[in-house]
Amino acid sequence: MSRRAFVVRRSAQALLVVWLSYTLVFAVLFVLPGNPIRDKITNPLNPLPESVVRPLIEYYDLDLTLLEQYVVTLGRTLTGDLGYSLVNGIPVTELLAQGLSETVALATLALLFSVVLALGIALTAVFFPVAAVRSVVRALPAVFLSTPSFLVGFVLLVVFSFQLGWVSSIRDQGLVSYVLPALTLAIAVTAPIAQVLIQGLSRARGEPFVTVLKAKGVPPATIAGRHVLKNGSIPALTLAALTVGDLLAGATIVETIFNRTGIGLITEQAVREQDTPVVMAIVVLVSALFVAINLVTDLVYPVIDPRITVG
Amino acid sequence: MTAAGIAVPATGFRLREVSVTEWLALAVVTLLVVAVVAPGLLTAYDPLAPDPAAILQGPSAAHPFGTDYLGRDLLSRVVHGTVRTMVGSAVAVVIGLGLGTVLGLLAAYFGGVVDAVISRVVDVLLSIPGLLLSMVVVVALGFGALNAAIAVGVSSVAVFTRLMRSETLTVTGLPFVEASHHLGGSRRQVLIRHVFPNSYSAVLSLTALQFGLAILWISSLSFLGYGAPPPQPEWGLLVAEGREYVVSSPWLVVIPGLAITVSVLSISRVSQFVKERVL
Amino acid sequence: MTTDAPIVVEDLRIGYFHGRGGVADVVHGVSLEVRRGETTSLVGQSGSGKSTIAHAIGGLLPANGAVTGGRIQVLGRDATGFTPRQWRGLYGSSVGFVPQDPLSSLDPLVRVGDQIAQSLRVHRTVPRAAVRGRVVELLDRVGIQNPAERARSYPHQLSGGQLQRVLIAIAVAARPSILIADEPTSALDVTVQKTILDLIGELQHDLGLAVLFITHDLALARERADRLVVLDQGLVKDHGPAREVLENPRDPYTVTLLSHAPAEDPDRYVDRVAPGPAAPAVLEIDGVSKVFGRGPAAVRAVDDVSLRLTRGSIHAVVGESGSGKTTLARIAAGLTGFDAGRVTVAGRELGPLPDVANHHAADLQLVYQNPLAAMDPRYDVGRIVEEPLRLAGIRDRAERRRRVRDILDRVALPAAVLRRRPREVSGGQRQRVAIARALVLAPKILVLDEPTSALDVTVQAQIIDLLVGLQHEQELSYVFISHDLSLVRQVADTITVLENGAAVEHGPTRGVFAAPAHPYTRRLLDAIPGRVEQREVAA
């Protein structure tokens, strides 16, 4: 298959996935009890009179059937009209624009950190001369995985913000403000990447070509850094692309602790309040992002590994 | 492609080859088993009984792990919480593993339409943020520890399916699978006898990690108020609750947190040990 | 033994660490020397410690290996206690290393030209600007066509022979005075093997290299070595000038080794009763073709091949790597479909598309080229051999056991291996397990795809003995695929020679060997190691 045909086919698949995700979440949300408007209507503390309820129901299309609502909202989504939050009336596009830039910056930095961390851990675990250090470092991914993020975040805040006063815990100070949350997030997502990387490096290190490189007189650092690393990190790359979702899930807690209003926090709030338009928009956005990133990884593969051909 | 990629356990092991860390891990796992089977052996306190005279006390001889906001003994709560925690994570992992394995196996082995359908489902599941997915599932199923565990399990199905699919694809291409067909094996026979057991070991490695992840994930749901109902203790819940007191009573978070970390490390060490030397 | 030879090894002991269990020596006091411009050949069975010694001399022992005694002297310096840094001073510039397996010895992600250039850069052999040109020159020197273009290829785009040439180019790039070649051609075809070894010989001559040449093939050693060291289980059994050792072996081990080499004993099975051409055919392949792929990338793996296997006979299929031997075997076994022609197995005609499950497992069994890969690594030997019986629906446990034990006896496998996994038995035992599994259903035909190519001569001889014996007892018919022409000459009644999927020659083995009609067959026969020498002896 040609590269072009591949891109076309994969893009079609990607669109299908986004649409299916949308439909699935729509159906589930519709089946669930509760929604902020209905809640307001049936609030036990403040049952609204019929005269007020009617306009609200009509205003929010709650009188339509499932299918009608689905068609209406899908139609609006396709034309770029994502509606308003049911909870706070903010246009969903505005909410997402703010949250997205925040989270993308956070997630990108976190991904960067986690790549550096994972590399550090994996390289130490595989190459460090002292065996005891290697086995301790090897256990790190499991430790990372089982340490609650909020504890990591809190400790970082205590040290760097509360004690040392290097960064504000509440104010946006540009890039520095991203460092601690990104680090916290990175620690949460590093574990699986580091694990796969350790396996990949161990395997690559035992390949016969390493002996040949050594016999050539190539310095050990070059062997490790250029050859073993490149060969051993291919599986970790796939995984890194898959962690996009984890980054978002992790962002929920990290953003709460570091007081950042990114997609994570908005998601949590929206799901908590069943703010359907916001949830739907996030699903579309995130799944589109996810499939896009994975599409790009697939396209990048052949560049890194000449043995793989697209399609 | 050779079978070199497949991890194969060696036969037999000798006791003196068990290292110190492995002994420690075994000891922790034994403690966990005791905590599940006979928690009374490890602590005399009632995990549910408040003691107004001992509210929010730090670790001491009387209460080695300190006490919580109602004066309940934390050691006792951690010990009695083991069952729920282990069962919760086990349910999550079993669902993720079980469903994921079957789906992955089917997708890879049958290919074609089956593969296309399963792969799209997996893509959909992967593309919805995990937390959102599990919250939605919990809300749909109703609250409670079991449902939270199911939600986490469902959210991890996709990862397992993917891994299982790629492992199965690798194994299906190996000569011994064809050899078995050549010896007269039907699709089903070969799938059960060779493909599945050989694809499984990589997936099992993920399971130990996923076990720890499940505990934390369930506790994340607890943070957000989706967890087990009070007053029954559960580690994730203990961590989540203790969070509010972390400034003045850090042990409420640190001790259950350490319990999770140490257990996860020990379980994965032991499972690795079992995989390498016993099975 | 004090000489100024580039490599002097005295009483060398090498051990490997095993888990927490301490060091186990695998080389127990080996002494040898390699002189300037000469080749010393290290011969021995698999596992005798050849690679271990080679690695120790090159400073390339793995992390868990260590020299536990003795002395290694490289270019006059005592290298026994060298630090990694000191070794690095020797790598490439003084000692070149050519590994055993060309396929995985190059970094798959880096262009081959760059991998050669790396050697030049590390040692600053030539000025920066001249590196490119030198790389092309080297590739040209090792006989690669279109060197400038090939330099830009990735390893997976080259054939095994080409890769081995690249590895040689890497080894000699920095102009070393010592070359260690660890079975540099064991993964290659005889024809390619010959050109590679010729190349090493030329380089040795041009550069005055001291070559340590490792092989398990005595015939090769005879052809290439000045001095010979015969190794068994980490001990030197025989050493001295090659001719001397081969003509007057002092040690009984060397004697057996020599007697097992097929090239040394072409008439070993001459007494076997061969069926006449009139015997009924059990396998008939008639004008079969198979094309893989489509369009310009299509490969004609089998091209209009016909073949007839008569009951109780052995028919050999020979040819270079990629000539279609395995494909033909798989077609006969019903594992690969075919595009044209007819295949009749035991009177039953095969369809052009294979079934997933083989319903006629008792007619014909294939013994795979690589037995290890063809066995489930999780199964133990007992279960592996039992599996066909289970699949055939034999429910009775005792009956299955009886038949398994029976067949294991027949292939002379000890009961001790029953509970071991394939990886835990020796290569020879593994091949026996594969044969036992194929035989347990009592098939009429066995297709043996290079059944001994991974084995030592001694073990190979045992397996061939076994096969010949079994055939005699059970009226079996074999299709015997091999690239080892000496072996084929020993055992086969009839032969088909494949080139690029087409059968270029066929007929009775003796006839073809005595008077090859096709130039390709002649080329194959010429490449057989030891043949030159034999002709010289004959002349």
Added chain:
Amino acid sequence: ADDDTEDAAASGEPVRGGELVYLDAEIPISALIQEQGTWQDRALFWNLTDRLVYRNAETGEFEPWIAQSWEVSDDGLRYDFVIRDGVSYSDGTPVDAQSVARNLTRQVYGDEAKGLAKNYAFPDDAQITADPATRTVTVVLTQPWAPLLGALTGWAAGLVADSVFELTREEQSDYTNLVGSGPFTVQSVEYGKSYVLTRRDGYAWAPESSPNQGEAYLDTVAITPVQEDSVRLGTLRSGQAHLLRYVQPSEERALADDGYTIVARSGVGLANQWPLRQNVWPGDDPDVRKALQLAVDREQIIEDLYTENWSAATSVLAPGTAGYTDLSAEIGYDPERAATLLDEAGFAERDADGYRVRDGRRLSLKTYVDVFDNTAKALFQHIQAQFKDLGVEVVIDETDYSSYGQTVNADPAVNFTRTGWPHPDPAHGLWNVYSSGRADSLKLEGADPQLDALLDAGLHAPGADAESAALAETQRYLLENALTIPILNDTQVYAGAPDLHGFTLSDGGLPEYQRAWLDAG
């Protein structure tokens, strides 16, 4: 309990300038003022808008604010408000009679066309007229509505400029569009992250009891929602903020010891209580109800879980609320009597788990943890343990925030859910919670006309005295019949840095930044 504040106020002359950083526990949601908002919204409404009437938090008396005076007819049907002169909205338009009338009309009727709900504390019907000449706004009711003055002091009754009325529902939700006459205006909003208020220049219409009759001292107030308790606390302690709301009671004492100011108010309105549903067994058994009421050791709860800023409930209403009657004798902790009552009711036997049973049925109550109260989990579990001592099981379920309302309403097995919140008017509060036409928390469905009549009497009392009398009777009725179990008086707790002075809370526990100042430098 405001001695600390007074100490701070006494520490020196107010200083002008500075930025106050306040950490709330939640994200403000929506600026739709007459729809009541969440707590954090109310804290903003309070400082951005003014109301006609002010209730002095210390005395509980009504005071003039934007209405410089008012008159109520004896039959309680006609209210005349004279609007203060010289007051303006921050967009420059005057706060005159017409504007006030428009505001009141919207409070009463909402805006159907825009999907805006009414303010539920107001009567359903009223004729509102403005006389610009006399700067008088007249409200004529068809039926007396006792809570009206109270409703006018509420956070939801803030007056907004005409420009707000023109906007769509979504636009009105946006804080930057909220134009009021309050001491602060919105400077910037970053949703969920920061809400910055600036001083309104020329503000000169504070309620008369306010120690600061002029502009606010502070230049700006930066409100940052920080949901994680520990972070909020750490930020305050590290000096990055001056004020926060909501600390775990366990942290309160430590803060006070370190020189922080704890400002707390138990807001007026209903006490935190558990109304027992009458349609679910055993809520229909008066002896059981009484026993449960007597089995709550409120003092112990306060001592174990809370601080001196909190207090045990002594009635259905919180102390300080108009019409409050101390009924602590009626509900005082008496485990022996509770046990006797249960024994007599047939629950003498106990099962293997130690719970009482009658006819093989365990004495068990089901509830859901309150999602709106951060201390609810500990509180519920504490009472769960107390009840267990008596032999009564409490099953505590949980549900999420968004489906809480629907779930607890729909679940037929639920015996009670927590209710009782600060409310500007007790008669309206009680009526809203207990009337069979409203929330009907007892699930009586009109089966107790006496209770409905009492509630109506309070709601439609023509004057304050009549209202108080009706309230006293209602409280007594609810408690004597043990229809509800009062637990404690809800308290809003704020912690201020040592350099914060003059910070006070409204009668409903909302922050009043206009009076606060920070030490210079």
